[in-house]
Amino acid sequence: MNISQRCWCLVLVVMLFLQAQEKTVQQDQANNQVEIRKVMKKVYPALVRISVVTAFVAQGREQKAFTSGSGAIISPDGYVVTNHHVVGGAKRIWCTLSNKEEVEADLIGTDALCDIAIIKLKPWTMRVPVRSFAHASWGDSNELKIGQKVFAMGSPGAISQTVTYGIIGNLNMVIPKAIGGRNSFMLDGEAVGSIVRWIIHDATIFGGNSGGPLVDLDGKIIGINEIGIAGLGGAIPANTAKRVADSLIKKGYVERTWIGTRVQTLLKSDQRLYGVLVSNVTKGSPAEEAGIQSGDIVVEFNGTRISGRYEEQIPVFNALVFDTPIDTEVPVTVMRNDKELKLKLTTRARGKAKELDHEVLSWGITARNLTKLNTVRLRRDSKKGVFISSVRPGGPCGQAKPSLRVGDIITKISGMEVNDLNAMLELTKKLTAEKKTTTVVVEFERRKDQYLTAVQLGEEDKDSWARARKAWFPAKVQVLTTPLAKALGLEGKKGVRITRLYPQLTDGDFRLGDIITHLNEVSIDASNTSHSEVFPTMIRRFRARKKVDFTVIRDGKELKVNYKLPKSPKPSAEMKTYVNEHFEFTVRNMAVMDKIALNLPQDYKGALLKEVRTGGWLSLARIRTNDILLSINGEKIQNVNDVKKIMENLHKEKPSSVVFYVYRRGTHFYAEARPKW
Structure with missing residues (x-):
């Protein structure tokens, strides 16, 4: 075979190979389409897009914002699983189903430690109520394999439900120490990484996918998408999520055990195969009472041998402790100085990491009660006191000397102990019952220091703002500057020029462009822009309704205008x-x-919005400060009294939607607020 024939043979082999490759790719794509359709048929009807009005605290107020996420219906009666960080602070929740139907939902329970929450759909809020919902089923995350194909479903960016696919790359991911470690992902005081090991996959996810299901080829939920790291997605394993979801549906919360230890991996110099190193023991905790000390190696807990050489093994130990029944005596084996010790430990309830924040408007703060875990972290002996979570600048606490700050703990008011937030509110009510304003002495902790400050509660008397109204000239003027006077052929003249006539000037005494040079023969000494207050000051010196002689230049001629000045509006x-x-x-x-x-x-009716607070219900409806309210739920507004009457009626009726008709700088629009009463 000559060289030419060999070349043709080589080309033919390459062409056949490429054709085979193309057919393989086409076959793979066809198979993918079949798999996607199969999964979509099972799971897509159970997908929901979740829209939330969520609350957070800032600058001494509870503020609100719109957020969105994803979820999956897991029961025919409408329970939906999603993330805590999607709905944990929810005031109102709406879900969009796969058929675009919108339905309201209630928050049933939430667990910040695992970042799982359960909401329940309210079918009676649908346009066409249903008796049961399409729902997805849980799979077994313990049976997953690296390289297995998975599908990420959800509503990224609050768009309609979507699906992407990829493969599993890791089954036990923890946050690396290089980017913060296990305890760096905090939600409401809980370190999610202390108990969760994520399923890592390369199915594309974006903001808004949070809470959406990760699904296998059988259409089973094998994870709940939560985080993204380095372009990869991280999902909470289904077995963890299901266990939490079941507890939330049954009780509304998750019970966990607390023993009062902090553990870490074994040191590199330690050659043991088993155990975790105790780095801290809380004073008065079950662990301390059992005799456990810092530096001990826990090798067995309640009959389970403990492995702790790698970071990925620590969440397993934490989960073992948390899931142990409360008030139960359990055997613990520790190694101390190479000696084995058999100990008995009685578990206790762990409780919340953080209580809910509440507005305390009269103090200009948001605050909350302390929990047992707070006292541990703050190294306090008691839960007594009120924790300040935000302070309004310029409010009573913000203006106090010294001012109170985020993290301060109020312990006494006017010499009386403050055990919790309810006690503080009752004491405030008592102290302000007889006076509009009162000054109280506040004792508070800042770290370990004890401070005193004086806080003035109540509002100043707004009637003191009233001022005596003097004369007013109902027109807008500009200063007749020296260059302008020269350009107009009035060199040497001083005064003001009328630029706008207000409606009160209806008798024709003045015209646009008139130049006023004297008042009662007194020269208006204004010749540059810094003299803009000269003319208004001269006007205010006259009594209202007094006739004044104006010297006016109009069309180059000087004339006198005798005008009665009205009272300032x-x-x-x-x-x-x-x-x-x-x-x-x-x-x-x-x-x-x-x-x-x-x-x-001047006969225009309505009420002007002096302030619309950021993060309030009106703000969420895209209504702004300086807008004018013309009607509320179809009732016309003439003035503030109408607004008050309408809003008081709405507070009694508590409708799910309130429609405002608004004027904003030349245009009218309807805005809908959907409050939580």
């Missing part, structure tokens, strides 16, 4: 206001100057 600071704490807004009647500034007729 009521300023915005004196307009009647109404504050709604639930929707977090302040509204007031419109002043004359409000309508002038907004180019509205």
